[in-house]
Amino acid sequence: MILRAALTVLVARAGTAVLRTNPPGGRARWQRTNHAGRTVDLCAGPAAAAALALGTGQVRPVVGAVVLAAGACGAYDDAAGADDPRRGFRAHLGALRDGEVTSGAVKLFGVGAAALVAGALLGERAVDRALAAVVIAGGAHFVNLLDVRPGRAAGAVLALSAPGLLRGGPAGELSAATAAAAAAVLPDDLGERSMLGDTGAHALGAALGAAVVVGNGRAGLLAHAAALVAATVCGDRVSEAARSLGR
Secondary structure, X not given: OHHHHHHHHHHHHHHXXXXXXXXXXXXXXXXXXXXXXXXXXXXXXXXXXXXXXXXXXXXXXXXXXXXXXXXXXXXXXXXXXXXXXXOXXXXXXXHHHOOOOOHHHHHHHHHHHHHHXXXXXXXXXXXXXHHHXXXXXXXXXXXXXXXXXXXXXXXXHHHHHHHHHHOOHHHHHHHHHHHHHHHHHHHHXXXXXXXXXXXXXXXXXXXXXXXXXXXXXXXXXXHHHHHHHHHXXXXXXXXXXXXXXXX
């Protein structure tokens, strides 16, 4: 467990450094302005997603795959939806109803489809598979909702991964890799040098959800699914309210 966590940290930190030194497509493509008006880069997100996919994939290949898929969907939204002011499920689903496929809608359905496949492979019965999909997709979207201030999303993932470290076995290994990836990007995130973006937030959230799925039975899955659905609905309303106020 310790060796896997150390390797995940090393890969995430090295990946961030490489991307920062030689950003594909030029430095401007990787820069964003954060809530405080400071210029930060998006290098930490893809580096964390890649390190996490590698670390979790060694434990359960299906988890590595869903982490990679969630990160890829987030990366598409980071690239294609950077100038889109719409936030929240309702805004993107509303646009889809009007015939416009937004990058947010692609991310929503892409992460959902990946979670369904992962849930089908991780669960034994239909209800367990459905709950697993909700927990994985819900985890990805929940962590993304938290990524509005420096360190908030990575810090939450680090804290929420801690109980899983006590389990041992695959659940403990997955929790260790998730916590390690969050710890690796936290200094740059808090220092406002880099931000997770949708890439890193969705990858971390999917890994966190997968660790919960592997470490819990049906009752635990049901409780986590209910909590994540409630948090997502609440977060969506907050996003819509903030958008209406122009924030």
